Amino acid sequence: MAVNLKPPAPAGLRPVPGVRLGVAEAGIRKTGRNDLTVIELAPGSQVAGVFTQNRFCAAPVTVCREHLAIGNIRALVINTGIANAGTGEQGLKDARATCEALAKILSVSSSQILPFSTGVILEPLPMNRLLAGLPHAYAHLRDDGWFDAAHAIMTTDTIAKAVSEQVMVGGKTITVTGMSKGAGMIRPNMATMLGFVACDAAISPSLLPTLARDAADASFNSITVDGDTSTNDSFIVIATGQAGNVEITDADSHDYRELARAITAVAIRLAQSIVRDGEGATKFMSIVVDGGANREECRKVAYAVAHSPLVKTAFFASDPNLGRILAAIGYAGIDTLDVGRLRVWLGNPDEKTLVAERGGRAAGYDEETGARIMKNAELTIQVDLARGPASANVWTCDFSYDYVKINADYRS
Amino acid sequence: MAVNLKPPAPAGLRPVPGVRLGVAEAGIRKTGRNDLTVIELAPGSQVAGVFTQNRFCAAPVTVCREHLAIGNIRALVINTGIANAGTGEQGLKDARATCEALAKILSVSSSQILPFSTGVILEPLPMNRLLAGLPHAYAHLRDDGWFDAAHAIMTTDTIAKAVSEQVMVGGKTITVTGMSKGAGMIRPNMATMLGFVACDAAISPSLLPTLARDAADASFNSITVDGDTSTNDSFIVIATGQAGNVEITDADSHDYRELARAITAVAIRLAQSIVRDGEGATKFMSIVVDGGANREECRKVAYAVAHSPLVKTAFFASDPNLGRILAAIGYAGIDTLDVGRLRVWLGNPDEKTLVAERGGRAAGYDEETGARIMKNAELTIQVDLARGPASANVWTCDFSYDYVKINADYRS
Numbered sequence: 001m002a003v004n005l006k007p008p009a010p011a012g013l014r015p016v017p018g019v020r021l022g023v024a025e026a027g028i029r030k031t032g033r034n035d036l037t038v039i040e041l042a043p044g045s046q047v048a049g050v051f052t053q054n055r056f057c058a059a060p061v062t063v064c065r066e067h068l069a070i071g072n073i074r075a076l077v078i079n080t081g082i083a084n085a086g087t088g089e090q091g092l093k094d095a096r097a098t099c100e101a102l103a104k105i106l107s108v109s110s111s112q113i114l115p116f117s118t119g120v121i122l123e124p125l126p127m128n129r130l131l132a133g134l135p136h137a138y139a140h141l142r143d144d145g146w147f148d149a150a151h152a153i154m155t156t157d158t159i160a161k162a163v164s165e166q167v168m169v170g171g172k173t174i175t176v177t178g179m180s181k182g183a184g185m186i187r188p189n190m191a192t193m194l195g196f197v198a199c200d201a202a203i204s205p206s207l208l209p210t211l212a213r214d215a216a217d218a219s220f221n222s223i224t225v226d227g228d229t230s231t232n233d234s235f236i237v238i239a240t241g242q243a244g245n246v247e248i249t250d251a252d253s254h255d256y257r258e259l260a261r262a263i264t265a266v267a268i269r270l271a272q273s274i275v276r277d278g279e280g281a282t283k284f285m286s287i288v289v290d291g292g293a294n295r296e297e298c299r300k301v302a303y304a305v306a307h308s309p310l311v312k313t314a315f316f317a318s319d320p321n322l323g324r325i326l327a328a329i330g331y332a333g334i335d336t337l338d339v340g341r342l343r344v345w346l347g348n349p350d351e352k353t354l355v356a357e358r359g360g361r362a363a364g365y366d367e368e369t370g371a372r373i374m375k376n377a378e379l380t381i382q383v384d385l386a387r388g389p390a391s392a393n394v395w396t397c398d399f400s401y402d403y404v405k406i407n408a409d410y411r412s
Numbered sequence: 413m414a415v416n417l418k419p420p421a422p423a424g425l426r427p428v429p430g431v432r433l434g435v436a437e438a439g440i441r442k443t444g445r446n447d448l449t450v451i452e453l454a455p456g457s458q459v460a461g462v463f464t465q466n467r468f469c470a471a472p473v474t475v476c477r478e479h480l481a482i483g484n485i486r487a488l489v490i491n492t493g494i495a496n497a498g499t500g501e502q503g504l505k506d507a508r509a510t511c512e513a514l515a516k517i518l519s520v521s522s523s524q525i526l527p528f529s530t531g532v533i534l535e536p537l538p539m540n541r542l543l544a545g546l547p548h549a550y551a552h553l554r555d556d557g558w559f560d561a562a563h564a565i566m567t568t569d570t571i572a573k574a575v576s577e578q579v580m581v582g583g584k585t586i587t588v589t590g591m592s593k594g595a596g597m598i599r600p601n602m603a604t605m606l607g608f609v610a611c612d613a614a615i616s617p618s619l620l621p622t623l624a625r626d627a628a629d630a631s632f633n634s635i636t637v638d639g640d641t642s643t644n645d646s647f648i649v650i651a652t653g654q655a656g657n658v659e660i661t662d663a664d665s666h667d668y669r670e671l672a673r674a675i676t677a678v679a680i681r682l683a684q685s686i687v688r689d690g691e692g693a694t695k696f697m698s699i700v701v702d703g704g705a706n707r708e709e710c711r712k713v714a715y716a717v718a719h720s721p722l723v724k725t726a727f728f729a730s731d732p733n734l735g736r737i738l739a740a741i742g743y744a745g746i747d748t749l750d751v752g753r754l755r756v757w758l759g760n761p762d763e764k765t766l767v768a769e770r771g772g773r774a775a776g777y778d779e780e781t782g783a784r785i786m787k788n789a790e791l792t793i794q795v796d797l798a799r800g801p802a803s804a805n806v807w808t809c810d811f812s813y814d815y816v817k818i819n820a821d822y823r824s
Contacts (some may be wrong), residue, residue: 017505055749056742056771086738088752121735148425184722215643226721228736229743230477247705300613307640309721309811310596310819323533324640337467340500359468360500361534399721401816408729409755 003284003397005276005279008162013047013146014175016198018240019147021147023152026133028126028405029081034152036130038075038137039196045240046205047073047114052233058085059095061117061234067099067111071336074112075312076236077102077134077155078194080181082125084117091402101131105138118181118194118232150179153194153247157183160271167262167309169255170245174201177264184225184279184407195220195235196271197266201259202241203248210251211260212237216256219267223395224306225278226403280402283315287394291296291342291385297334298392301383304332305394312399313387315379320370322346322355325381334385341386348376359390415696416791420574422559426587428610430454430652433557435564438545440538441493441531446564448542450514451547452486456655457652458617459485459526460624462632465644470497471507473646474526479511479523483617488523489514489546490565490606492593495539496529497643499582506537513543517550530593530606530644531567557686557730558708562591565606568818569595571756576671578675581667582657586613586696588674592682595636596691607632607647609678613671615660616654622663623672624649635807636718638815639691649675687807692814695727696790699806703797709746710797710804717793717806724811727791732760733784734767737793746797751756753798760788 019041026036041047049068051061067073077098084091099113106113150160162179178197194209204209216235241247248255269385275282287305292298305311308328314321325344330337344356354362371378431453438448453459455796461480463473479485489510496503505609511525518525531535562574574591590609615623628647653659660667660788688696704710713810720740726733737756756768766774785791 003422054742055744055746056738056751086768086772088770093774114672120733121739122733123735194548228720228722228739231735231739231742248513261718292505303420308640310640310817312814313819316816319820320530321534323495323535323643325496326468327466327533327643330643332467334467339468356498356534358500360503362500399816401813403721404725404728404811404813404816406724 002159002277010147014164015143016175016177017200018241019198020141021149022137022141023148024133024136027129035080036133037149037152039079046208048208048237050216050235054229054231056174056231058232059091060117063095064114070111074108074308076114078116081119082118082122086122153181163266163269172243172245174243176266182274198238200240200243201392205240215264219271220262223271223275279406280400281397283398285396286380288382290391292390293388295390302330302394304328306396315398316400318374343384345382347372347380414571414689421578425558426576427555428587428589429612429654431610433561434549434552435560436548438542438544441638447492448545449490449561449564458620460620460649462628462647466643468513470644471503472529475507476526482523486520488526490528493531495531495533498534513823538798565593575681577676584655585661586655588678590678594686612652612655615651627676627679631683635683635687691810691818695810697808698781698792700794702803704802705800713744714738714806718808727810728812755796757794759792760785
């Protein structure tokens with residue numbers, strides 16, 4: 001059951017000039033669903049990617065990195081069902097063969113294709129079925145294919161995730177549309193499971209990677225469901241250059257900031273959607289840590305709280321067992337932390353209460369207020385470390401029976 | 413439901429000359445159970461302690477550290493129900509007042525008392541009831557009080573944990589008896605929730621702290637249930653010196669090694685008992701990592717596997733979804749890890765199979781073998797990093813519906 005997350009409306013997903021999407025039912029792992037997606041990009045499109053830091057990275061991630069280094073990308077191909085990770089040399093061969101087959105259909109070079117896979121690890125791709133699905137996906141390429149594609153990349157997601165926004169840049173209307181998938185094995189280190197954001201702005205090839213990294217840091221790199229960094233995390237930003245704006249070449253320009261703001265806003269909504277649809281989630285929790293000596297220690301504290309199974313199960317129970325939050329802050333690894341100075345608040349969109357100060361329970365705190373706040377599905381844990389000016393925030397969800405059920409049953 | 417863990421037999425717990433234990437029903441948090449324990453030590457006993465590294469350490473931990481620095485400890489007092497953590501200045505006052513009250517009864521100085529608390533964080537101790545219980549516990553001090561004491565220190569434990577062993581040191585029989593408690597918030601960083609091991613050997617005061625630290629590293633510092641380092645972890649080693657052996661003064665002596673072996677063996681059994689009784693546990697898992705460049709990186713990998721909710725839920729389901737193990741190894745933080753060289757085995761006491769090699773599934777692996785091995789409640793995940801001579805092991809349990817149930821209901 002997703003937390004305050006509605007399915008995208010097909011009409012709300014604006015086509016991005018220069019981008020066409022097509023899906024197919026290839027039968028990768030299950031039947032009766034679309035599981036293969038092709039995204040075709042107009043010539044001249046710029047593409048930047050941010051990928052998992054997991055050492056056991058999937059074969060398609062390795063191939064994406066190689067192909068992005070060569071550049072001039074013309075298409076993306078995404079399968080769900082099998083992750084093509086932990087598949088050794090054969091996995092690399094399969095990812096390359098997928099690129100070659102699609103390149104032949106599109107009459108481009110295989111290095112102009114980016115491959116993506118998501119699903120079960122340690123199992124080989126059913127290459128015959130995958131390759132047989134490519135012509136069908138190609139034949140169905142459409143400007144307005146975002147809605148179907150957002151569904152075709154899902155695994156344990158219960159709701160498709162896609163968002164559109166428009167922004168004025170240099171007197172031209174720029175359309176930004178993106179989609180993502182992921183519900184478990186979510187603790188992105190550089191990017192999420194799979195996230196794709198496209199716009200039709202013209203931007204210098206040297207600036208897009210910076211924009212992609214900054215957008216990833218503010219969005220997918222600030223969420224966690226279960227602390228498990230996936231083998232396949234990939235976040236892709238596409239700029240087709242079809243909007244007619246003067247090419248953005250300066251990272252300090254107003255145009256750059258406006259475009260970066262819009263792309264980051266879309267990325268944050270997609271990243272939060274993954275948490276809202278986190279496996280078994282019943283609460284959406286924002287962990288806000290202020291007053292740190294630096295951002296890194298704020299993130300350490302936020303992740304310690306966000307990953308604590310005891311905190312997450314207490315939130316599932318709507319139980320203001322806030323000592324568990326203090327314990328997590330205490331073991332976050334800040335050796336010089338003065339617990340006598342830090343303060344902790346609990347809040348929801350309607351109210352907020354000081355929970356802890358001076359190393360213990362706040363004098364004005366009462367459990368009735370805590371219990372009332374906890375009943376809301378949107379909760380904020382705010383921590384002031386009282387050590388400096390830095391801050392960070394992490395979005396996560398609670399830990400429920402259904403998380404165990406989903407992950408104990410996932411392959412069956 | 414504890415995994416292959418039987419309750420201790422009262423007759424199997426040998427008294428340690430110089431140690432008497434008494435319990436009382438003080439009504440700290442719940443009625444109808446013993447929740448207050450006093451352990452009296454004969455004059456001349458040596459005591460060493462290892463404590464939590466959580467910055468939010470509990471008030472009794474702070475007081476224990478102070479009193480151990482002064483030395484000449486004569487008694488321990490342990491309450492369950494309330495952790496006296498996150499209680500600020502009042503918590504420190506309460507811990508000191510507890511020591512003063514017991515010191516008065518025993519006619520010793522309050523610095524000769526070590527206080528311990530375990531239970532809910534962020535709530536104050538009910539001092540009137542605690543102090544009223546002390547005379548009763550004192551009046552019931554007995555040589556053979558280990559069995560009752562092991563029950564009186566429990567919180568969410570389903571089975572009491574206590575172990576005895578004997579060893580010959582310098583021609584004298586030394587008795588080693590210990591007890592521990594803990595089932596959740598278990599990821600000791602220097603020691604477990606509460607562990608006490610007493611022996612009647614004579615050993616130099618300068619050697620006992622080293623022995624205690626080494627025993628903790630080999631036992632309580634190698635277990636995890638949920639990755640949550642507690643605020644109250646304490647591991648105490650007592651040597652009463654009543655066995656009549658020549659005092660051990662050399663860490664390289666045969667006598668020291670024999671005593672250290674026996675104390676470490678008791679500590680390991682107590683630590684493993686905590687995992688076997690881990691909240692909701694249905695499997696006991698040993699994570700063995702060999703071939704590391706150093707012990708620290710082996711421990712990183714072992715803990716990454718042991719803490720992964722995806723690995724733990726797959727083991728709960730007896731599902732050999734082994735790609736999740738590879739993903740956890742990959743994000744353990746070894747930047748130079750060559751996933752093409754490492755190997756992973758899955759085993760139980762009856763058989764063992766190679767699961768992964770050369771970056772993918774091992775050629776000889778089949779799922780039927782994996783599924784058969786997984787049905788056992790005692791499982792080993794063995795990883796060879798192929799980088800060097802170091803190794804480490806961590807014991808943990810799986811992640812079940814009951815973990816969520818226990819922690820969502822704990823306070824109600």
